[in-house]
Amino acid sequence: KNEVEQSPQNLTAQEGEFITINCSYSVGISALHWLQQHPGGGIVSLFMLSSGKKKHGRLIATINIQEKHSSLHITASHPRDSAVYICAVRSWGASGSRLTFGEGTQLTVNP
Amino acid sequence: NAGVTQTPKFQVLKTGQSMTLQCAQDMNHEYMSWYRQDPGMGLRLIHYSVGAGITDQGEVPNGYNVSRSTTEDFPLRLLSAAPSQTSVYFCASRYTGTSSSYEQYFGPGTRLTVT
Numbered sequence: 535k536n537e538v539e540q541s542p543q544n545l546t547a548q549e550g551e552f553i554t555i556n557c558s559y560s561v562g563i564s565a566l567h568w569l570q571q572h573p574g575g576g577i578v579s580l581f582m583l584s585s586g587k588k589k590h591g592r593l594i595a596t597i598n599i600q601e602k603h604s605s606l607h608i609t610a611s612h613p614r615d616s617a618v619y620i621c622a623v624r625s626w627g628a629s630g631s632r633l634t635f636g637e638g639t640q641l642t643v644n645p
Numbered sequence: 646n647a648g649v650t651q652t653p654k655f656q657v658l659k660t661g662q663s664m665t666l667q668c669a670q671d672m673n674h675e676y677m678s679w680y681r682q683d684p685g686m687g688l689r690l691i692h693y694s695v696g697a698g699i700t701d702q703g704e705v706p707n708g709y710n711v712s713r714s715t716t717e718d719f720p721l722r723l724l725s726a727a728p729s730q731t732s733v734y735f736c737a738s739r740y741t742g743t744s745s746s747y748e749q750y751f752g753p754g755t756r757l758t759v760t
């Protein structure tokens with residue numbers, strides 16, 4: 535079992551829909567990252583959080599440390615939101631701090 | 646700031662050839678790392694460095710060498726390319742220090758094909 539599991543793997547939505555992507559992890563963490571990878575391949579950081587909730591524009595990220603679960607929500611989705619969304623957790627291992635990535639969720643928003 | 650830059654963007658190699666993927670950052674980040682991204686798998690750490698002169702292996706280091714002679718540059722060398730090294734490679738950097746929660750910055754990626 536992967537340390538970081540994302541669901542769903544693929545998601546297709548109509549423009550304007552509310553979208554939720556989930557991330558569950560099995561290790562103790564110091565932080566959780568949500569990343570966005572566009573079709574061109576570049577990866578950008580959307581959120582870094584260790585508790586509670588953060589909001590940037592139409593994006594909202596929440597984390598429940600006790601349940602080892604995080605969600606990324608997109609309100610009023612738009613075709614330009616089409617991308618792969620990646621969850622990554624920062625934890626401490628034998629060689630220090632490490633980042634473990636989920637496989638990503640491919641989101642397609644149709645007009 | 647240019648952020649994290651990588652060259653080349655695309656490369657095709659024949660089995661057995663060698664090459665160096667370049668990575669540079671202008672944010673004075675101590676920590677730099679190389680990942681590979683393969684279909685159906687999350688990003689996997691190849692090598693990382695916590696400062697000039699210090700490097701260490703990640704999850705999948707075999708077939709790759711790194712060095713860190715300056716804070717800015719962290720090249721990744723493939724000594725004898727193999728088809729299994731066909732992948733997309735990302736360089737990343739961040740600050741270190743007492744907090745392990747610093748934001749990670751990624752380069753644009755290098756798509757490598759080994760035939």
